[in-house]
Amino acid sequence: MISFQEAEIRSSIIKALAHPVRLMIVDLLQSGEKQFSEINSAFQLDKSTISKHLLVLKEAGIVSSRKDGHDMIYKLEVPCVTDFFGCVTAVIENNIRRQQVCLFNP
Amino acid sequence: MISFQEAEIRSSIIKALAHPVRLMIVDLLQSGEKQFSEINSAFQLDKSTISKHLLVLKEAGIVSSRKDGHDMIYKLEVPCVTDFFGCVTAVIENNIRRQQVCLFNP
DNA sequence: TGCTTTATTGGTAAAAATACCAACTTCCCA
DNA sequence: TGGGAAGTTGGTATTTTTACCAATAAAGCA
Numbered sequence: 001m002i003s004f005q006e007a008e009i010r011s012s013i014i015k016a017l018a019h020p021v022r023l024m025i026v027d028l029l030q031s032g033e034k035q036f037s038e039i040n041s042a043f044q045l046d047k048s049t050i051s052k053h054l055l056v057l058k059e060a061g062i063v064s065s066r067k068d069g070h071d072m073i074y075k076l077e078v079p080c081v082t083d084f085f086g087c088v089t090a091v092i093e094n095n096i097r098r099q100q101v102c103l104f105n106p
Numbered sequence: 107m108i109s110f111q112e113a114e115i116r117s118s119i120i121k122a123l124a125h126p127v128r129l130m131i132v133d134l135l136q137s138g139e140k141q142f143s144e145i146n147s148a149f150q151l152d153k154s155t156i157s158k159h160l161l162v163l164k165e166a167g168i169v170s171s172r173k174d175g176h177d178m179i180y181k182l183e184v185p186c187v188t189d190f191f192g193c194v195t196a197v198i199e200n201n202i203r204r205q206q207v208c209l210f211n212p
Numbered sequence: 213t214g215c216t217t218t219a220t221t222g223g224t225a226a227a228a229a230t231a232c233c234a235a236c237t238t239c240c241c242a
Numbered sequence: 243t244g245g246g247a248a249g250t251t252g253g254t255a256t257t258t259t260t261a262c263c264a265a266t267a268a269a270g271c272a
Contacts, residue, residue, distance in 0.1 A: 007126035020113035
């Protein structure tokens with residue numbers, strides 16, 4: 001079995017993705033780099049809230065940022081995070097399927 | 107972009123994996139079904155704590171359980187969760203690489 | 213039927229995560 | 243060089259998560 005320390009490192013990365021807003025940000029960045037203001041305007045949340053979500057993603061190594069004049073550009077650093085979504089979809093589909101089995105075989 | 111509701115559903119599944127103990131449990135279950143007592147004895151935690159972690163995984167649809175006499179058997183329901191680990195490893199490696207770049211190019 | 217083993221549930225205290233407002237830093241440009 | 247635009251940081255209240263202990267439920271066995 002993996003060590004607790006290894007599990008802590010892994011879970012810190014997974015935890016960074018474990019929030020709907022951060023998931024939507026990652027989804028947004030899949031189509032390429034975005035300015036902070038573009039990301040921010042996709043939500044009805046305070047800009048400081050978005051800034052902190054981006055910091056969480058950055059500290060996990062999932063996104064990176066660079067300054068460009070006034071603006072801050074954010075970029076998806078590890079494209080494979082989209083692999084997560086494939087499996088998450090599989091879990092959701094499996095859940096639906098099993099619930100149906102339950103309904104038909106109570 | 108995905109909807110907030112879709113993102114909430116996805117993040118609830120990712121959140122279930124966002125804890126070192128639950129990650130270790132999933133890792134343990136990759137080699138096959140395990141009794142509760144086997145899982146429990148892999149940790150120095152109260153059995154109620156382990157039971158609650160298993161409940162989180164179960165409610166997310168990641169594991170399932172069945173009774174066998176005295177014992178409760180837990181099983182990994184969606185093997186693809188191991189896909190997560192591949193990407194997590196990639197993130198970790200990328201983080202290490204970039205930190206080295208930093209060290210060599212300060 | 214009572215007893216024991218096995219696991220879950222209830223309750224609670226402590227820690228972590230989240231969102232907002234306000235204040236601050238940076239950077240461009242007039 | 244001072245004003246404004248763009249983001250970040252600090253501070254705080256609220257919510258969520260987590261771990262323990264104690265009590266409860268389920269199932270085989272004496």
